[in-house]
Amino acid sequence: MPESLLYGTEVVLNGLMAGVLYALVALGFVLIYKASGIFNYAQGVLSLFAAMTLVGIMNGQIPFAHLINAALGTEIHHFGWHINALVAILLTMVVMVGVAWCVQRFVFRHLIGQEPIILFMATIGLAYFLEGLGDIMWGSDIKKLDVGLPQGGSLWIEENTQWLGFGNENFYGFFLDRLDLIATVIAALLVIALVAVSQYTKHGRAMRAVADDHQAALSVGISLNFIWVFVWSIAGFVALVAGIIWGAKSGVQFSLSLIALKALPVLMLGGFTSIPGAIIGGLIIGVGEKLFEFTVGPLVGGATENWFAYVLALIFLVFRPQGLMGEKIIERV
Amino acid sequence: MLQVAQPQETLLEVNNIEVIYNHVILVLKGVSLSVPKGGITALLGGNGAGKTTTLKAISGLLKSERGEVTKGTITYQGKNLIGADPAGIVRSGVIQVMEGRHCFEHLTVEENLLTGAYTQAGAKQIADDLEMVYNYFPRLKERRRSQAGYTSGGEQQMVAIGRALMSRPEMILLDEPSMGLAPQLVEQIFEIVKSVNENEGVTFLLAEQNTSVALRYAHSGYILESGRVVMDGLAADLRENPDVKEFYLGMSDDGRKSFRDVRSYRRRKRWLA
Structure with a gap:
């Protein structure tokens, strides 16, 4: 195989894995948008908050420690235990369901029937609130997240793909990051599970019904409040998974919430x-x-990754506004 | 149609309700009606008379439209319905089929029907109910895998009624089933309503602008005019009433009248109020 083709293949494989992660973040948006018509600006912060909570729980950090110490003059920081990653993930999930319930109970219940732009503004407020809450609860330092996911390149794949070079001395086999591989598997499983839930379960069906017609959903006895808590919980879960993977890659810090921006072009392309x-x-x-x-990067001085996705999405928007697979707008005359 | 001689058990009692939208617009100005168990009761009147509002007040759907019952009582089998949440009302056996069908467009016909069973438990029972609905609407069985948004108006009306049946209701509030349908199809829908009423014992409260069809299938009726009940009685009596004939059926003793001659409409009906 010619060298450039081999490198090209490696690039595509790495691209696919990065793509799965983008998809994961985008999924959180799609779920909430589908069920409630809300474009959830807070999705990225939800990931950050979930990852912070996970780290906090694993390390036995006391929530609001700074606040408590300042108010009571104590010096407490840790419970002094470490919790198994799996248990901590479950506990974090419980917290995320709690967040979902609060969001529904204290924000969106009061905004039923309002304009989409108002709902959008509410999610912006929510984003900043959650960001602040996360900092107050767990501290704003950069944290290391280690839930036992493997790191570094996979030697096994390198060794077993080396033969593809057919004696080419410059080719050492494909370099694939093990974390990326695991992330791809997790994301794929999550996606399958989500599709299964929304297609084949009673609440999944109800979720899609609510997305289609709030009033009709109410009329058949579906509780909007329950469905919205349900959806926000799932979005919280997706955010947690995305937070774990991205957090394991680059640490838990504010920039984690910016991965949401990566999801925007994905949404425009794929449909909301x-x-x-x-x-x-x-x-x-x-x-x-x-x-x-x-391919093109070297010709224009590189750094195309920063804008390529947005330009692609923009071009797409012009020709197919509902996105690649967005719901066709059903209109009968 | 039905000879009502014996006193019937009242299923739903609406007593002098007032409904206000957005805290200012008074839509119902004291509507009272009682719906006997096992019957088909028609709620008649023109646009804006308050038929839909009355039904939504009963089913609890007013709240999501910023409407509010400010006076009066609604009792269903002795239980107060005002302030109850729509899901609870569906559970207690009252379900509304909204005007304009309101199918879930992106769900298939069968999925639409299954959402109707949201409040029900038991896979076997739901499967049986689905079969029952398909028996009433064989057309839906043929189209079970199509997206509801792409089915015809008549099929969507069937989906909406079938979906309501899936909740095992005691009473269906049916809003304007004839809207936008060809006369033949209207007749078909009403035939099905009648057979559901007779075979399943489901009580219907039916809001309809198409007075002549409604009065042929209903047992009794109420006529609403700008938020008030102006007349009520057995369907057979209403059909024969000269004012109903003139104002709603477009007939008078001298046969069909041209619309121009119905000018005296407003003045003449005043005594009704």
Whole structure:
């Protein structure tokens, strides 16, 4: 195989894995948008908050320690225990369901029937609130998240793909990050689970019903409040998974919340209302930006990854506003 | 149609309700009606008379439209319905089929029907109910896998009624089933309503602008005019009433009248109020 083709393949593989992660973040948006028509600006912060909570719980940090110490003059910081990662993830999930309930109970219940722009503004407020709450609860320092996911390149894959070079001395086999591989598997499983829940369960069906017609959903006895808590919980869970993976990559810090921005072009490309669209959009953008950087990048001085996705999405918007797989707007005359 | 001689058990009692939208717009100005168990009761009147509002007041859907019952009582089997949440009302056996069908467009016909069973438990029972609905609407069985948004108006009306049946209701509030449908289809829908009423014992409260069809299928009726009940009685009596004939059926003793001659409409009906 010629060298450039081998490198190209490696780039595509890495792009696919990055794409799965983008898709994962985009999924959180799609779920909430589908069920309630809310574009959730806070999705990225939700990831940050989930990751911070996970680290805090694992390390036995006392929440609001600074606040308590300042108010009572005590010097407490840790419970003095470490919790198993799996248990901590479950506990974090409980916290995220709590967040979902609070968001519904104290914010969106009062905004039923308001304009989408008002709901959007509310999520911006929510984003900053959660960001502050996370800092107060767990401290604003950069934290290391280690839930036991493997790190570094996979030697096994390198060794077992070396033969593809057919004696080419410069080719050492494909370099694939093990964390990326695991993340891809987790994300794929999560996506399958989400599709299964929304297609084949009673509450999944109710969720799609609510997305179609609030009034009709109410009329058949579906509780909007319950469905919205349900959806925000799932979005919280997706945010947690994304937070774990990105947190393991680059530490838990504020910039984690910016991964939400990466999801925007994915959504434009795939369509705001489609779960498969989010996945395919993520893959296209992941592969596209890596390939573009690999081929065109050197000609224009690199750093194309920063803008490629947005330009691609923009071009797409012009020709297919509902996105690749967005719901067709059904109009009957 | 039905000879009502014996006193019937009252299923739903609406007593002098007032409804206000947005805290200012008074829509219902004291509506009272009682719906006998096992019957088809028609709620008649023109646009804006308050038919839909009355139904939504009963089903609890007013709240999501910023409407509020400010006076009066609604009791269903002795239980107060005002302030109850819509899901609870569906559980207690009253379900509304909204005007304009309101199918879940992106769900298939079958999924639409299954959402109707949201308050029900038991896979076997739900499967049986689905079969029952398909028996009433064989057309839906043929189209079970199509997206509801792409089915015809008549099929959507069937989906909406079938979906309501899936909740095992005691009473269906049916809002304007004839809207936008061809006369033949209207007749078909009403035939099905009648057979559901007779075979399943489901009580219907039916809001309808199409007075002549409604009065042929209903047992009794109420006529609403700008938020008030102006007349009520057995369907057979209403059909024969000269004012109903003139104002709602477009007939008079001298046969069909041209619309121009119905000018005296407003003045003449005043005594009704």
